[in-house]
Amino acid sequence: MKQMSVVADSPVHSSSSDDFVAFLDNELGASSPDSSPDKEAESQDELESVRIKRRKIESIDETEGSTSEGIIKQNLEASVEVDVCTHPGSFGSMCIRCGQKLDGESGVTFGYIHKGLRLHEEEISRLRNTDMKSLLGHKKLYFVLDLDHTLLNSTLLAHLSSEESYLLNQTDSLADVSKGSLFKLEHMHMMTKLRPFVRSFLKEASKMFEMYIYTMGDRPYALEMAKLLDPQGEYFNAKVISRDDGTQKHQKGLDVVLGQESAVLILDDTEHAWMKHKDNLILMERYHFFASSCRQFGFNCKSLAELRNDEDETDGALAKILRVLKQVHCTFFNKHQDDLVDRDVRQVLSSVRSKVLGGCVIIFSRIFHGALPSLRKMAEQLGATCLTEVDPSVTHVVATDAGTEKSWWAVKENKFLVHPRWIEAANYFWEKQPEENFIIKKKQ
Amino acid sequence: MFFHIVLERNMQLHPRYFGRNLRDNLVSKLMKDVEGTCSGRHGFVVAVTGIENIGKGLIRDGTGFVTFPVKYQCVVFRPFKGEILEAVVTMVNKMGFFAEAGPVQIFVSNHLIPDDMEFQSGDMPNYTTSDGSVKIQKDSEVRLKIIGTRVDATEIFCIGTIKDDFLGVINDPATV
Ligand SMILES: [Mg+2]
Ligand SMILES: [Zn+2]
Numbered sequence: 001m002k003q004m005s006v007v008a009d010s011p012v013h014s015s016s017s018d019d020f021v022a023f024l025d026n027e028l029g030a031s032s033p034d035s036s037p038d039k040e041a042e043s044q045d046e047l048e049s050v051r052i053k054r055r056k057i058e059s060i061d062e063t064e065g066s067t068s069e070g071i072i073k074q075n076l077e078a079s080v081e082v083d084v085c086t087h088p089g090s091f092g093s094m095c096i097r098c099g100q101k102l103d104g105e106s107g108v109t110f111g112y113i114h115k116g117l118r119l120h121e122e123e124i125s126r127l128r129n130t131d132m133k134s135l136l137g138h139k140k141l142y143f144v145l146d147l148d149h150t151l152l153n154s155t156l157l158a159h160l161s162s163e164e165s166y167l168l169n170q171t172d173s174l175a176d177v178s179k180g181s182l183f184k185l186e187h188m189h190m191m192t193k194l195r196p197f198v199r200s201f202l203k204e205a206s207k208m209f210e211m212y213i214y215t216m217g218d219r220p221y222a223l224e225m226a227k228l229l230d231p232q233g234e235y236f237n238a239k240v241i242s243r244d245d246g247t248q249k250h251q252k253g254l255d256v257v258l259g260q261e262s263a264v265l266i267l268d269d270t271e272h273a274w275m276k277h278k279d280n281l282i283l284m285e286r287y288h289f290f291a292s293s294c295r296q297f298g299f300n301c302k303s304l305a306e307l308r309n310d311e312d313e314t315d316g317a318l319a320k321i322l323r324v325l326k327q328v329h330c331t332f333f334n335k336h337q338d339d340l341v342d343r344d345v346r347q348v349l350s351s352v353r354s355k356v357l358g359g360c361v362i363i364f365s366r367i368f369h370g371a372l373p374s375l376r377k378m379a380e381q382l383g384a385t386c387l388t389e390v391d392p393s394v395t396h397v398v399a400t401d402a403g404t405e406k407s408w409w410a411v412k413e414n415k416f417l418v419h420p421r422w423i424e425a426a427n428y429f430w431e432k433q434p435e436e437n438f439i440i441k442k443k444q
Numbered sequence: 445m446f447f448h449i450v451l452e453r454n455m456q457l458h459p460r461y462f463g464r465n466l467r468d469n470l471v472s473k474l475m476k477d478v479e480g481t482c483s484g485r486h487g488f489v490v491a492v493t494g495i496e497n498i499g500k501g502l503i504r505d506g507t508g509f510v511t512f513p514v515k516y517q518c519v520v521f522r523p524f525k526g527e528i529l530e531a532v533v534t535m536v537n538k539m540g541f542f543a544e545a546g547p548v549q550i551f552v553s554n555h556l557i558p559d560d561m562e563f564q565s566g567d568m569p570n571y572t573t574s575d576g577s578v579k580i581q582k583d584s585e586v587r588l589k590i591i592g593t594r595v596d597a598t599e600i601f602c603i604g605t606i607k608d609d610f611l612g613v614i615n616d617p618a619t620v
Contacts, residue, residue, distance in 0.1 A: 088555065089539075092594040092601025096540070096553035099525065099592025099603040114535065114542055114551070116601055131538050134565065210565060234567045238537055258538060 487522025
């Protein structure tokens with residue numbers, strides 16, 4: 001017998017109701033032209049065909065009377081209702097407002113909220129506007145947080161250095177992650193260390209912000225990390241954006257965040273991921289707990305884990321940034337001269353930043369040409385005045401070598417002589433750093 | 445809506461299942477194969493309720509497998525446009541809310557939530573009437589009307605509305 005067997009998963013005469021079967025068939029023909037019965041073939045050698053040919057539905061009236069249930073009448077009403085709908089978005093390729101099937105894939109995908117959800121630009125801006133009012137009413141702003149090197153550090157288990165292998169015996173239980181900070185995620189072949197202070201940080205920040213996670217990691221990783229940071233789902237529920245959700249490769253954008261740009265703060269260690277939103281960004285000092293992470297960024301030093309050390313819990317990077325957040329939040333809501341909706345957190349951020357090195361007059365001495373422009377820009381954003389010629393008003397000489405003419409001048413005139421890292425540290429911690437920690441030694 | 449219908453399927457059985465338990469083996473394989481699956485045509489097969497008829501088996505050359513045409517009764521679930529469904533809210537956000545009726549995913553956008561209900565953010569986001577008497581949040585049970593369905597090979601998506609009389613919350617988890 002060479003003939004293939006043919007299976008028909010199709011309604012045949014039912015003892016219960018022929019009407020239903022006919023109705024079902026009509027309805028199916030009318031509403032799912034795309035679902036071919038072939039898709040149902042699930043077994044390799046089974047070929048399915050439907051015996052009952054789909055009746056062509058000329059008009060909705062044909063379904064009338066095919067059943068005694070009230071459903072047909074409702075069905076009729078729903079279908080006849082001709083609405084001029086702008087189709088603000090779609091779910092499962094149906095309009096979220098009128099239910100009509102839509103062709104094509106226009107609009108922005110919001111897969112991080114729910115599979116199959118898309119919204120159009122106008123709808124996004126409508127949602128942002130209404131949300132903005134209610135959020136400001138609650139004295140909150142938006143806060144977009146990066147994961148890697150900002151809130152935590154992860155490594156593949158295989159990349160643990162020999163000096164780090166002691167960590168394998170020190171991981172915290174996954175049964176109650178809220179108590180731990182070092183986790184082995186066997187199924188992902190990974191180990192993750194949360195940054196010190198991160199739990200207090202998130203708790204405090206959640207009082208001031210509606211928070212999103214935005215990572216260049218993939219979706220499963222992002223969700224796994226969100227579970228470690230937020231086991232109760234209080235902070236990031238349906239607000240975890242991964243690289244699978246972005247609209248541009250290797251870039252993060254606020255287009256998938258349902259908040260107005262004028263009310264969004266971003267915390268990330270990677271500045272170039274946010275080309276379009278630098279004014280919203282609080283740049284984070286990188287957290288390198290694992291050796292693999294140091295290597296990835298070209299550092300030849302020992303990792304925190306190898307040194308059996310860690311950032312300070314109460315005065316580390318996150319604690320310092322929390323103080324900045326509080327200051328920005330407070331400034332945003334406490335100045336009373338204009339309407340809340342007209343305020344821009346980017347301006348507040350830049351004004352807070354410009355006070356960090358306020359009053360400092362800086363002159364650079366023999367800084368590598370490539371580094372100079374960005375260093376100068378950084379200093380100016382922090383409120384310092386940068387000069388090119390020595391002048392009695394100069395307060396700081398920034399150099400890498402104590403033997404330059406300007407360095408000698410600084411010593412002679414009793415000015416501060418500091419390493420460029422003094423500016424970078426002020427930029428990370430939003431605070432003028434003690435100059436004595438950035439003294440430069442004379443080169444031999 | 446649930447339907448009790450008769451479907452037919454050709455079941456292939458390995459010779460090791462032959463013998464006096466043949467019928468039982470066929471039935472349990474059938475249940476394993478079809479229950480919980482979704483077909484674009486009929487919706488979700490909820491349960492096999494009975495066997496109408498098992499036809500004569502056809503032995504296939506070479507393999508020794510035998511194909512039996514089996515007619516079986518089953519309960520299927522398939523939502524329709526215009527149908528009123530009761531569903532459990534799974535997620536609430538500023539766009540609206542998502543709900544589930546069994547395996548069916550339903551989205552009710554805020555365009556289709558009554559205008560007097562406003563979104564409240566927070567750790568338990570919800571839609572609440574201005575007087576606070578009605579609240580939709582996660583785990584609320586709602587009665588909604590389906591205005592669009594899309595049945596794929598493996599999934600069913602629906603668009604729902606509660607902007608009509610007698611629709612909305614039927615059981616608020618916060619009050620029980
Ligand atoms: Mg990062
Ligand atoms: Zn529409």
